Amino acid sequence: MRKIASILILPAVLLAAQSAYANNPLAGRYLAANCANCHGTNGQSVGGMESLAGYDRGRFVQTMKAFQSGERPATLMHQIAKGYTDEQINLMADFFAVQKKAR
Numbered sequence: 001m002r003k004i005a006s007i008l009i010l011p012a013v014l015l016a017a018q019s020a021y022a023n024n025p026l027a028g029r030y031l032a033a034n035c036a037n038c039h040g041t042n043g044q045s046v047g048g049m050e051s052l053a054g055y056d057r058g059r060f061v062q063t064m065k066a067f068q069s070g071e072r073p074a075t076l077m078h079q080i081a082k083g084y085t086d087e088q089i090n091l092m093a094d095f096f097a098v099q100k101k102a103r
């Protein structure tokens with residue numbers, strides 16, 4: 001009985017160990033939705049705020065890391081950036097880089 005239980009549990013443990021985003025093609029879009037309030041839908045800002053649409057991938061990652069470390073001073077992005085893992089930042093970078101600029 002014990003053996004059967006471990007056979008059943010093992011795949012579940014392996015699945016849980018995998019990234020939650022591995023098989024989700026929309027992961028970048030979902031994460032980026034958290035930024036829409038200030039940076040516009042899909043990063044297309046129509047106000048005074050910086051657009052993230054079309055943002056260079058490398059520059060995005062670098063900027064988010066600089067916010068996290070405090071190297072780049074910010075009023076609130078240092079706090080927001082700290083809420084994301086490297087993997088999540090990479091997914092958002094991929095997403096924003098291919099969005100068309102609003103203007």
Ligand code: HEC
Binds near residue numbers: 038064076078080
């Ligand atoms: C509550 C408003 C708000 C939200 C939500 C927000 N930001 Fe920001 N963002 C700002 C402000 C304000 C700045 C200017 C830096 C500062 O003072 O924090 C900024 C600046 C940035 C910059 C630098 C832009 C540049 O080139 O100067 C990036 C990149 C950025 N935000 C990414 C994000 C990402 C990614 C998210 C979502 C995970 C996000 N922001 C969510 C307000 C916001």
